[in-house]
Amino acid sequence: MSKLPFELFVGLRYTRAKRRNGFISFISLSSMIGIALGVTALITVLSIMNGFQHELRDRILGMTAHMTISQENGKLSNWSSLYEKVKELPDIEGAAPNIMEQGMLTNRGSVQGVAIRGVMPVYEKEVSNINGKMVIGDLTSLKPNQFSMVIGNELASSLGLSVGDKVTVIAPQGTVTAVGIVPRIKRFTVVGIFSAGMHEYDANLALIHIKDAQKLFKYDEQISGLQLKIDNLFRVGEVKQEVANHLAQTLYVKDWRQQHMNFFKAIEMEKKMMFIVLALIIMVAAFNIVSTMVMVVTDKQADIAVLRTLGATPNSIQWIFIIQGLVIGLLGALLGLIGGVSLASNIDVIVPFIEKLLGIQFFPPDVYYISQVPSKIDWNDVYSVSGIAFILTLLATLYPARKAAKVQPAEALRYE
Structure with a gap:
């Protein structure tokens, strides 16, 4: 007998089990890949924007002080x-x-x-x-x-x-x-x-x-x-x-944020907009989880009916499918986190390789002040992206899990 809770054991078993319907398996895989790509893209882009912000701030403050004391x-x-x-x-x-x-x-x-x-x-x-x-x-x-x-x-x-x-x-x-x-x-x-x-x-x-x-x-x-x-x-x-x-x-103190307020506000606003736009990729993948789980519930109606007749409560059935959906989402988020951090950490190697492969230069030094693509990983951003992926995955599983909990054993087994 497994020491795992009943709901967790069955949920993980459903996740590992070979699907009778290959199409459902394909959609599950595509949902997982979609979340992974969304998280990877979001972490990488935010890291690059943090790198540009850090580089520009260093260049600005390298030529001026942090604060200035003056008189009226x-x-x-x-x-x-x-x-x-x-x-x-x-x-x-x-x-x-x-x-x-x-x-x-x-x-x-x-x-x-x-x-x-x-x-x-x-x-x-x-x-x-x-x-x-x-x-x-x-x-x-x-x-x-x-x-x-x-x-x-x-x-x-x-x-x-x-x-x-x-x-x-x-x-x-x-x-x-x-x-x-x-x-x-x-x-x-x-x-x-x-x-x-x-x-x-x-x-x-x-x-x-x-x-x-x-x-x-x-x-x-x-x-x-x-x-x-x-x-x-x-x-x-x-x-x-x-x-x-x-x-x-009679003295006034002015800091670097006031002197370059509009510039840094524009960068911060652009970063927030990119966050929202790229988060839509994760939302699309989460909606794929909804469709996947609905089809899984339909495919597993007979199994649900058998579990209910053996004494499983509607709440237990609901948790089985929440766990199944979360496994798909969390694996995608984990793969995306690893991919995003790895990509952002090696952007200084990857970009020159792509430039050499394609024979182009993204930021020519005679045109742009910053000719290399900078990257700076902010772990608060990484945690935020991972948290959003987790929350969206959780929300995506609620409707299918609730639908599974409402399956009536007699109706499901009538034609079996």
Whole structure:
């Protein structure tokens, strides 16, 4: 006698038993494969989207800080004492002063509007990885009062600049003269070129020393804000509140989520839409389980009648077919989970193989900033997909199981 519960024993026996109707077996197999493919596709796509999101976030935050402290009038005084104050906080890894202004660069008739950032190289390495993005030169080449500049590779290409060339900077903060306000114009020397892998920075950002920025934009000894880097960027909300409570009421704290809110919201929305669309594959496979189980119930009516005459309750009959349907669904979900995790983990090998096989490149480096397909498995997504597959499978078995429980022995055995 089996030690398994009666319902579980019979349900598993029905699952393993050879079907008299080969068509039912085929539909069961196709339902299982459908769930497996749906789970595999969903885990893989979500992992790729997580990879793109992680890659873009790293590139964005590699060129900027996690938080910025500023003042209402746009100019921050006595930043050195503020620097010492925030560095005492446990979650702050680094801080650096900067000046952010808009300006225009012109060279040989070409003009480009840019964001000009005044930095102190010795502090800047605490909050960003600009030095690691340098293609030519070094960030430490920015010296005070030498009016030197580091620019992005796309900006250098559009203006026809290289290291050692002179470029004219036009600042909107003008000088008042007898004929009116005249824009401030200054010649800078290009001492370095960086490549951040983001068009926003590579084509529209120029770095100069903060002392030169103070002179060019009339900041005296003030700055635009103090940039902060924290130890865990995902705790930025909590740390932001701690920093705000630690500072004067006249100061404002802005984090990276606010600075790039629309961009990351668009990615998150796209991820949710892909989740819903691909979850429909699992739903279709679950509906196949409904049709399969209905045919199984019809095929097994005589067996159900015999079990009822032997004392099985309608509830027991119902659980027999729920177990049978769940075995089909859970095997499909398990195969899909293994396939999805395996595919997502090896996407960096699989994609180049397909590209070589077909002789094409999905993301040419001269067109796309991210030429490799990134993948990052988020186990919360894996658990969510697996949970959805389980719930849909369970729901798909309820109607056929209920129908089996309502089979009347006398009616089922009348023509046997």
